[in-house]
Amino acid sequence: MLNYVKPVTFMKEDAYWIRDQVKQHTKWFEESLPMIASENIMSPLAKEMMISDFHDRYAEGLPGKRYYQGNIYVDKVELKCLELARKIFKAQFVDVRPISGTVANIAVLFALTQPGDKIATPELASGAHISTAPFGAVGLRGLKSVHYPWDYKNWNLDVDATIKFLQKEKPKVAQFGLSVFLFPTPIKELQDALQEAGCTVWYDAAHVLGLIAGGKFQDPLSEGVDIMSGSTHKTFPGPNHGILIGNGLKEGVEAKLQKAAFPGVTSSHHLHAMAALAVTLAEYEIYGKKYARQIIKNAKALGSALYDMGIDVVCPHLGFTESHTLAIDVVKYGGGAQVALDLERANIIVNKNMLPGDTSSIRPSGIRVGTQELTRLGMEKGEMEEVARLIYRVVVKKEDPEVVKKDVWELKREYTKVRYCINDGEEAYKYHELV
Numbered sequence: 187m188l189n190y191v192k193p194v195t196f197m198k199e200d201a202y203w204i205r206d207q208v209k210q211h212t213k214w215f216e217e218s219l220p221m222i223a224s225e226n227i228m229s230p231l232a233k234e235m236m237i238s239d240f241h242d243r244y245a246e247g248l249p250g251k252r253y254y255q256g257n258i259y260v261d262k263v264e265l266k267c268l269e270l271a272r273k274i275f276k277a278q279f280v281d282v283r284p285i286s287g288t289v290a291n292i293a294v295l296f297a298l299t300q301p302g303d304k305i306a307t308p309e310l311a312s313g314a315h316i317s318t319a320p321f322g323a324v325g326l327r328g329l330k331s332v333h334y335p336w337d338y339k340n341w342n343l344d345v346d347a348t349i350k351f352l353q354k355e356k357p358k359v360a361q362f363g364l365s366v367f368l369f370p371t372p373i374k375e376l377q378d379a380l381q382e383a384g385c386t387v388w389y390d391a392a393h394v395l396g397l398i399a400g401g402k403f404q405d406p407l408s409e410g411v412d413i414m415s416g417s418t419h420k421t422f423p424g425p426n427h428g429i430l431i432g433n434g435l436k437e438g439v440e441a442k443l444q445k446a447a448f449p450g451v452t453s454s455h456h457l458h459a460m461a462a463l464a465v466t467l468a469e470y471e472i473y474g475k476k477y478a479r480q481i482i483k484n485a486k487a488l489g490s491a492l493y494d495m496g497i498d499v500v501c502p503h504l505g506f507t508e509s510h511t512l513a514i515d516v517v518k519y520g521g522g523a524q525v526a527l528d529l530e531r532a533n534i535i536v537n538k539n540m541l542p543g544d545t546s547s548i549r550p551s552g553i554r555v556g557t558q559e560l561t562r563l564g565m566e567k568g569e570m571e572e573v574a575r576l577i578y579r580v581v582v583k584k585e586d587p588e589v590v591k592k593d594v595w596e597l598k599r600e601y602t603k604v605r606y607c608i609n610d611g612e613e614a615y616k617y618h619e620l621v
């Protein structure tokens with residue numbers, strides 16, 4: 187006898203319930219200060235692309251060489267996307283098919299390495315991304331990891347020790363780039379050692395892609411990097427998507443990267459996101475420099491205000507940061523996990539983060555804070571000082587987060603519109619008001 191599973195009878199209610207959760211989330215974020223360093227909000231025009239018919243279609247391969255029909259306009263948009271990215275990043279090679287930063291990283295690993303090869307990466311507690319950790323994509327590819335000697339005081343590589351390290355280890359690939367990315371990587375200083383060791387140089391630019399595109403961080407490709415990977419939704423305020431960007435690649439490497447992108451790690455490449463990326467690139471050509479400059483100014487202003495209140499923002503001797511990110515040691519206030527939770531109760535959204543020397547990612551010493559999204563909403567130095575006071579009240583004064591939450595909304599209600607884009611001034615959180 188057949189075993190029947192009782193049919194689900196509340197389908198319609200479930201669907202509405204799910205939509206309601208998303209609306210509540212959106213309203214919550216409207217009333218919050220989102221400061222996760224890896225997030226951002228898209229422009230209204232880019233968002234429109236995400237719900238277009240492009241979402242419902244497939245494209246495999248490259249423009250003009252597809253496996254499916256129906257791609258006439260998709261091809262035009264992808265060619266424009268590639269052209270804009272090549273121009274903005276001053277690059278010969280771009281592939282916009284990886285559907286996320288980690289997928290882009292996996293494509294790089296497949297193109298550049300074989301199982302058993304040696305790769306040099308920063309360590310997790312020094313701010314590396316999990317995809318480059320031995321238990322992340324690097325491990326999945328079966329690579330042997332070695333980690334750069336670290337200068338904990340300056341939150342960067344120890345250049346002299348790294349030169350010796352490269353001479354000794356001779357990794358096949360030298361990977362740079364971080365998820366707690368405070369200062370430019372000294373690629374130029376390492377260039378001779380990298381060449382002597384015969385490394386391919388890979389830079390994960392996810393966190394700082396918008397700063398690079400705005401010409402305000404470092405220009406990895408001109409400094410000696412072969413291939414950059416990135417996600418496109420952090421300081422670069424585009425869709426959740428990935429990108430590969432390269433210059434002067436050795437013969438055959440472009441083809442390997444393209445093969446890794448498709449059919450290696452994608453089938454179709456989320457055409458709606460690709461179109462949103464194209465729109466964001468077009469907008470970034472106009473607004474990118476100004477936006478990138480303000481992100482960094484705001485991060486420095488926030489770091490300085492917190493530090494003046496006695497909070498241990500790392501690297502005061504270096505101006506705290508040259509990017510969007512601050513790393514803050516909160517051990518004396520209960521540790522990263524507790525502090526991030528307390529701040530969340532006050533609608534200040536940050537994440538707990540390992541600091542150098544930490545061994546637990548569950549109970550780390552620090553929190554990580556990013557200014558790119560509040561900048562996108564129009565905040566400047568004065569508002570950063572107000573944000574610092576709100577953080578101080580929760581973290582140091584241990585005020586009731588419910589009380590602080592009201593003042594968070596008082597500040598935030600003036601900053602709910604998207605800036606640095608074509609439809610400047612359009613509401614960022616419209617969705618929760620829909621019926």
Ligand code: DSN
Pocket residue numbers: 223224287315365
């Ligand atoms: N998980 C992201 C971050 O927060 O840095 C990167 O993928």
